[in-house]
Amino acid sequence: MSTYVLGVDVGTTSVKTVLFETGSRSVAASHALPTTSDIIDHNLIKAKEQESGRIIDTLNRCLGLLPRDKLQHVIRIGLSGQMHGVLFWKAKSGSDWSKRDFFTTTDTSQLVTWQDGRCSSHFLSSLPKPHSHISVATGFGCATIFWYMRHRPEFLEDFTVAGTIQDYVVSMLCGLDGCVMTPQNAASWGFFNTSSNQWNIDILKGAGFPLHLLPQCVPSGGLAGQTCSDWHGIPAGTPVGAALGDFQSSVYSCMSAQTDAVLNISTSAQLTFAMPADFRPPDSPQPASSISYFPYFEDSYLAVAASLNGGNALATFVEMLTSWMKELGAEMSDSCLYEKLIHSALNQETSDLRVSPTILGERHDPLCLGQVTNISTTNLSLGHLTRALCRGILDNITSMMPAERLQQAGVRRIVGSGSAIARNEVLRQEVEKAFAQPVVYGQNADSAVGVAMVLCDLL
Ligand SMILES: Nc1ncnc2c1ncn2[C@@H]1O[C@H](COP(=O)(O)OP(=O)(O)O)[C@@H](O)[C@H]1O
Ligand SMILES: O=C(CO)[C@@H](O)[C@H](O)[C@H](O)[C@H](O)COP(=O)(O)O
Numbered sequence: 001m002s003t004y005v006l007g008v009d010v011g012t013t014s015v016k017t018v019l020f021e022t023g024s025r026s027v028a029a030s031h032a033l034p035t036t037s038d039i040i041d042h043n044l045i046k047a048k049e050q051e052s053g054r055i056i057d058t059l060n061r062c063l064g065l066l067p068r069d070k071l072q073h074v075i076r077i078g079l080s081g082q083m084h085g086v087l088f089w090k091a092k093s094g095s096d097w098s099k100r101d102f103f104t105t106t107d108t109s110q111l112v113t114w115q116d117g118r119c120s121s122h123f124l125s126s127l128p129k130p131h132s133h134i135s136v137a138t139g140f141g142c143a144t145i146f147w148y149m150r151h152r153p154e155f156l157e158d159f160t161v162a163g164t165i166q167d168y169v170v171s172m173l174c175g176l177d178g179c180v181m182t183p184q185n186a187a188s189w190g191f192f193n194t195s196s197n198q199w200n201i202d203i204l205k206g207a208g209f210p211l212h213l214l215p216q217c218v219p220s221g222g223l224a225g226q227t228c229s230d231w232h233g234i235p236a237g238t239p240v241g242a243a244l245g246d247f248q249s250s251v252y253s254c255m256s257a258q259t260d261a262v263l264n265i266s267t268s269a270q271l272t273f274a275m276p277a278d279f280r281p282p283d284s285p286q287p288a289s290s291i292s293y294f295p296y297f298e299d300s301y302l303a304v305a306a307s308l309n310g311g312n313a314l315a316t317f318v319e320m321l322t323s324w325m326k327e328l329g330a331e332m333s334d335s336c337l338y339e340k341l342i343h344s345a346l347n348q349e350t351s352d353l354r355v356s357p358t359i360l361g362e363r364h365d366p367l368c369l370g371q372v373t374n375i376s377t378t379n380l381s382l383g384h385l386t387r388a389l390c391r392g393i394l395d396n397i398t399s400m401m402p403a404e405r406l407q408q409a410g411v412r413r414i415v416g417s418g419s420a421i422a423r424n425e426v427l428r429q430e431v432e433k434a435f436a437q438p439v440v441y442g443q444n445a446d447s448a449v450g451v452a453m454v455l456c457d458l459l
Contacts, residue, residue, distance in 0.1 A: 004028060006074045006234065007452025008063075009246055010055060010081030010165050011035075012113060012267035013315070014419070017062045019070050020452035027449060031065040032419070033058050039110055046117030048139070049110040052087050055165060056095075060102045063232040071233035076458070077173065078241040078451035080249035081166030082267075083188035084114035086141035088159035088213070095172040101230040103172050109158075111165050114139040114188075114268070115308065119147055121366060128207045130191045131200045134292060135285030137363040141189030142204070145213060162213040164188075166243035173240050175228030181215035182222070183295045184245035192217075194281065194295045218242045220297050221454055241455045246447040247272070247304070248296055250417050253450030254442030259412040263431060264446065266418040269310030269393065271401045273409050275301045290364045290400035297454075303409070305400035306363070311420030313357035313370075313393055314427075317341075317385075338423070341386045345426040348383030352376070355385070355392035362400070390426045394434040403436060417442035 004019040018030040037054035041047050063071070090107035097103045119138035127146055130136055136143050141164070148156050163171065163179035171179050186192040191200040191209075199214050218224065224242040227234060250264045251272060261273040279301055281293040293301045318337050325332060332340075356371040372388075379388075414435045421427055421441070432439050443449050 001073065002028070002070075003073050003075045004070055005076045005078060005452040005455045006071070007448040007450070007455070008059065008077070008079045008169070009249065009447035009451065010059065010079065010169065011246060011447070012050075012082045012115070013311070015055065015058045015062045016448040017059075017066055018448045018452055019066055019074070020449065020456055022075070022456050025453075025456065027443065028070060029066050030448065031062050033062045033065075037111075044118065048113045048115035048117065050113055052108045052111050052165065052168070053105040055111065056103070056105050056169070059169065060104070060232075063102070066232075068233045072235070074234045074238060076239050076241065076455040077227070077234065078455035079166045079169055079243040080246045080447045080451040081164060081169075081243060082114060083164065083185055083245045083247060084139050084141060085111050085116075085164055086144050086162055086189070087111040087165055087168055088156070088162045089168060090158070091160045091177045094161070094168065097229055102232055107159075108168070109155075112139075112144045115312070115360060116144060117360065119143045123147065128203050130285060131203060132187075132191065132193050133281035133283065133285060134187055134190060134192070134194070134294075135287040135363075136190035138366070142191045142209070146207070146209065149208065149210065156210060156213070160212065163215050164243065167215060170224045170240055170243045173227050173231060174225030176225060179215035180218045180224045180242050182218060182220040182242045182244055184220045184248050185243060186215070186217055187295050188245060194301075220244060220248070220295065221458065223458075241451070241458075244451050244454065245294070247294065247306070248302070249447040249450035249454070250442070251296070251302060251450070252454055253446045254415045254417050257413070259410050260415050261406055261409075261411040261413070261437070262415045262417060262442070263397070263421070264418040265310045265393070265416075265420040265427065267310060267312045267315070267420075269307040269397050269418075269420075270304050271307075271397050272302045272304040273406065273411050275303050288364055290362065291405070305397055307397045307400060308360040308362055309357045309370075309396060310393060311418070313359060313389060314338075314420065314424070316359060317389060341382060342424055342426055344381065344383035345386035345390065348381065348387045351379055351384040351387045351391070353379040353384045353388040355388040356396065357389060357392045358396060362396075364400075387426060390424070390430045391433075393427070394430045398434050406435075406437070411437060413437055414439045415442050416440070417446040
């Protein structure tokens with residue numbers, strides 16, 4: 001009889017689910033659905049929040065699409081998801097299981113995501129200096145909590161637990177009172193030391209930070225508990241892994257050699273390679289560096305250029321066109337627009353138009369926003385713009401991780417992953433032009449596959 005590991009990735013744009021067959025180590029079924037959970041709040045400039053209830057509803061629908069007979073034979077569950085973000089809930093009442101074998105959200109806040117820009121450089125410079133090699137940026141969980149502490153302390157009084165969206169799902173599945181978090185996600189919140197795997201308790205305490213909101217740290221690849229109830233046909237008592245970062249999970253799904261670099265483009269974009277096993281990060285943060293070192297498994301690290309501007313730059317372009325067309329009295333679905341844009345750029349092999357797509361800035365240079373330059377009368381077609389935008393996304397990430405750095409690290413191959421790459425041939429063409437090394441492509445729904453593989457490897 002076949003058994004499966006369920007892998008779930010709660011991404012910024014979509015939820016992905018896969019059933020990974022343990023015997024053949026292959027994907028038996030998978031689904032992805034957009035969450036359409038973005039909250040538009042004109043009162044809070046630069047806020048980027050998502051409705052956690054809609055994300056969980058999408059998760060329920062996505063699981064409902066998987067074959068029930070196979071779900072009954074799931075022996076482990078792994079979750080990954082968007083890092084850095086934070087949501088808050090009340091212990092014991094964060095979810096409602098009364099609707100049969102799935103849960104919905106109850107006393108939870110919205111999710112403040114990694115794209116949130118409410119913490120200005122001025123605000124960040126007023127925070128204590130972390131004892132960590134990772135500097136704190138806007139959109140990082142601890143920075144967001146500090147922001148609430150200073151600007152809306154009454155908001156925090158409503159909640160007793162905090163975590164990333166993937167940690168929340170794990171807590172609800174296991175019926176935990178608190179939240180457990182792996183170093184992969186904890187590092188993404190800031191004020192976490194990856195050498196000792198501990199929060200900067202003394203520094204945070206000194207600054208009046210609400211320490212009870214810090215999750216308990218458990219190893220990446222470890223278990224958080226067991227399902228407290230039947231879940232979409234998966235029997236109660238099934239072991240659940242502590243949630244991983246989507247970045248590390250996508251790398252796990254497709255990095256097969258030490259000489260591979262992985263380029264993932266989903267909503268955001270990351271270009272990364274594995275550091276040698278004996279690498280240890282510097283003692284203090286280097287906020288001006290475009291390369292950071294994120295914990296992988298055990299004591300190992302990935303060097304990463306983590307760009308805030310990946311597939312979201314294309315999505316913003318599509319949104320902009322949709323709103324212009326609406327004003328002009330025309331309508332077209334997003335998927336139709338993507339198809340037409342990609343088609344027009346495939347017919348426009350190069351462009352002298354230059355698009356710098358850094359609409360969210362970058363963590364090492366938050367004030368450097370997007371630009372369009374070299375505009376002439378002959379390069380204004382949709383084909384030119386789409387081609388230049390795709391090239392700009394690649395130019396930006398390769399400027400953050402220069403070719404010499406990849407060469408020095410001995411990178412011999414680029415593995416492309418993420419659905420922005422999988423669904424966009426123009427982007428794939430630009431990826432292939434951007435690197436001296438050959439490019440191969442990973443699986444679809446990479447992070448969900450990766451986290452399922454991690455849980456399978458624990459068997
Ligand atoms: N119909 C489409 N055709 C091509 N690309 C698309 C389409 N819809 C979304 N995308 C791209 O996919 C990106 C989202 O990828 P996804 O893997 O779902 O993100 P995440 O893992 O962050 O949730 C979008 O930002 C956009 O660039
Ligand atoms: O920024 C980093 C790491 O610092 C990224 O690896 C991290 O995955 C992203 O910020 C978020 O997790 C969003 O991921 P995604 O939804 O774009 O897949």
